[in-house]
Amino acid sequence: MFTDKLREGSTGPVAKFLFIIIMVSFAIAGVGTYLAPKIDLNPAKVNGRSISSGELEQQFRLEKNRLERQLGNSFREQARDPAFNAALRKQTLERMITDQVVSDHIYNSGVVVSDDLVKTKIREMPEFQVNGKFSDAQFKKVLSLAGYPSPLFFSEALKGDIAKEIYLKTAFDSGFALPDDVAVIARIQTQERTFRKIDMALDSYKKNQTASDAEIKAYYEAHSKDFLLPEKVKVSYIYITSGDFVKDVKYTDEDLKKFFNLHAELYTIPEKRTVSHILITGEDAEEKIAAVAEELKNGASFEELARKYSEDPVSKDKGGRLPAFAQGVMDSSFEKAAFALENKGDVSEPVNTQFGWHLIRLDGIEPGHGAEFEQVRNDVIEQYTKVQSRELYMDKKQIIADTSFENPDSLDAAMLAANAAREEGGEMSKSVQIKTSDFVSSGDRDAVFPLNQPEVQRVMFQNEIRDGSVNSDVVELGDNAMVVLHVEGYKEPVPKPLNDVMNEVRDAVIAAKAEEASGSTLKAVTESLAKSESVEKFVRDGLIVLSEPVTISRIKAGDVNSEVVRNLFAMPVPEKGNVTYKSFTGAAGSYILVLTDVVNPVLPEDSARDSFLNNQIYNFRYGEDNQIVIDSSRAESDIEYNQNREFLKSQEDLNNG
CATH class of the missing domain: 3.10.50.40 (Chitinase A; domain 3)
Structure with missing residues (x-):
């Protein structure tokens, strides 16, 4: 090192020469250029306060965890794309900026949320309750699964949400709707529409289709990503339970008698x-x-x-x-x-x-009477070792969590630290061991426990754990078990051999041909409707299925597909004596809706209905008010984006940078 060289030559002419060079450099550039380079790597500033890169990464990771829980494998597939990750990180930064400007706006308006109110809200949240009562263990478990680094982190986020709610309720008059507003919504909700649905009889089309070997091969080559083997990881991991440390519990008769006296109620003969x-x-x-x-x-x-x-x-x-x-x-x-x-x-x-x-x-x-120590000695030993092994487990869990984070390249340091003797000169434990798995597929429920557990697999396949080759956070499996992982190998999803998926590909080719044929029929049926011609000939030929007339409203749609309901009520009202029709292709397949009649029923007075609709209008306006606060808060705030270590004044600058 440079300082070592200085010490080595501190008594010779070299030292004097180096000293002169350093002094000249300090005089020209200033001491600060050596001790504190002016490099700001934080991604943004809001009203003069920085959003740190660490905060952004934490929120980015939380967002990825949330999306992964919701979308599963489909999200992991997207998350392999660097462009997708860049867009998600940018979106996360924008949300953090919005939260900060709104928080500043609300704080400046005088709204303050006490810690006691936040604690009360947390205790009332059903997701943190067990049998109707708040459970601290459940609270920590839910936060851990959601990816929150600490209860304080969650509490601060909740405090911001409560402040926003209080502000909106006091700043905007959104608590009620006018009677005319409610009446209009009631008429819209209860309007009745009668229609017939025309479906393409895809099974009939499939019966007439074949797939040659050449077509199967061509389809497979064009859609090989649809026939992938699942991605796999090979991991080393530390899995411990409180029961693993029973053999590590040491005790004397004095320890047992002290425990017996402290817990006499456990040994009373009833x-x-x-x-x-x-x-x-x-x-x-x-x-x-x-x-x-x-x-x-x-x-x-x-x-x-x-x-x-x-x-x-x-x-x-x-x-x-x-x-x-x-x-x-x-x-x-x-x-x-x-x-x-x-x-x-x-x-x-x-x-x-x-x-x-x-x-x-x-x-x-x-x-009933109290037992003598010797009568229940074996029970005392069992209870004492159970309590002590639980304490040992908690100690080891914390040691593993801290050491695996500080030494992310492998689990070796965590194992050694957890097995270290508790007292100087004591014997090392062997209770904490590193295990190595075979390659495990995403979603494999036959893998060895605990690698087959959903919460563990979510961590195993996280991109940052896999690609960064770093230790995972501790994953708690109930109150008495935990696992921490390190990915040792990764196999990307690869197409299955054609011979293994021949039947699936053949079915896909036939389905594609049937879709194309049904599309032609869809066009022909639409043309017949345009000419006011009957479509019965298509029914007779088995090309379409024509439903009987069905009458529904928005709030009483029965078992009609929600997509169909949405499309039906978006169609224009037909003129008297005519029909309105339109073709659709979506999750419900390809179909045509023929709207034959629209009726607006006379509505009797209904206080329950009007109260429900008033709440709907309130919620809608609350959302609008929320957007107004966001827009005005951003407009009045000073937001700067850091691009290439130079702060820019707008997201447009960042996009164009």
Whole structure:
């Protein structure tokens, strides 16, 4: 290094010569050019404050995680394209700029959101609740799956959303709609349209089509990307559970006794009761048990009545006597009645359970009491090691997370750090090990656990993990298991051999020919409708399927395809005595809609309907108001884009840079 050379020659003539050169350079250029080069790599500034490249990368990664969860393999295919990633990063930057200018605008308007309000909102969000109550573990799990780096990061984002909502509600009068507005929307929603749908009978077209070997080969070569083998990765990974560290837990008798004393409630022997019972089943069981109870009151022996009437084959011959039991063992109704009896010999009223009707007699009570340490020693060892192994797991998880991040090139350092002795001179553990997989396909549910889990596969196939050859973040699998991965090899999707997909390609060729033939029919049918000619000849030839007339409204469309509904209500109203028709090709296939009638029904008063429509109008206007705030906030803000380390004043400059 240059400084080492200075030290080596600090006493000779070389040192003096170098010293003169450095002093002259400082005098000409200034010390700052050596110590603090003026290079700003942040992508943008908003009102004088920088959006850092680190913040952009974090948001970019969050956005990619979100899209990957929504779109799966189709997104991963797009994300291989550098141009797509560049566009997505630019879009993410624009969203961050918009969030910042809106946040500044709202803050300057005096809207402040307290931390307590944010905490309350978080606790009320159903996605963070388990059995109707907020769960911190669920909160952290959901944030981790969503890609948020920390709860604080999410809380700050939520605070901005709450502030925007408060601002819009106070700044704009969007809380209600005028009666005329509601009436217009109601008429639009309830308008009834009668139509017939003409479908191309594709199966009929397919029957008349063939595919030659040459056509199959040509189609395969032109559409090979439609017949790909899935992409594959080979990974090294560390997978641990809390159970892996049971063997690492060391203890003495003193440790166990201390744990026993701290958790005495775990080792209390509960109260037990011994009872006898008489069981009667069947439709008339209630009447029969009442008769048995009457005999008992008249002095009959409980044991003799049990032997005579009880239908419990286990206790009948024992006079109805059952083994002693504690609470939480028997049917809840039976148990409640048994533990309500106070004195030996007391008999319950008839009790109904899922097994039938009972009379229950209390024969004895074994009081609950605390156990001696030696009585439950094995249980104490089991509980102690379980608690300690859980603590060890949490420690190891944090060590692995930190070390794998700091040493991203492999998992070796993370394994060594996690296995290091906890005390100086102690023995290293071998509980944390690196495993290596075979190549695993995207979506392969037969892969070895945990590599077959969806949340793990999402990470395995992330471009930045694969292409950057860096360790993944820790993926938590419940409260007691985690995995961290490093991609060791990658196989791109490649076309399957033609022989393996011959039938699929043949079907695709035939389907393409059928589509082309049906397109000709579609044109011919449209021409016939234009001439007001009947289309029955096409029906007879099996070329089209003509539906019966169907009447629907926007809000009562039955099982009609949503795309068809949308297209139908976009068509112009036909003149009286005529029809309107139009052909469509979309997700619902190729079809023609023939609109024959439009009726605007007289609407009765309906407060529930009007309230619903008022909310719809409010939500629409809320969206419009939100856009107004965005546009005005951007217009009044100073936004600068960093291109080639030089800040530019507009996105247009950036696009043209």
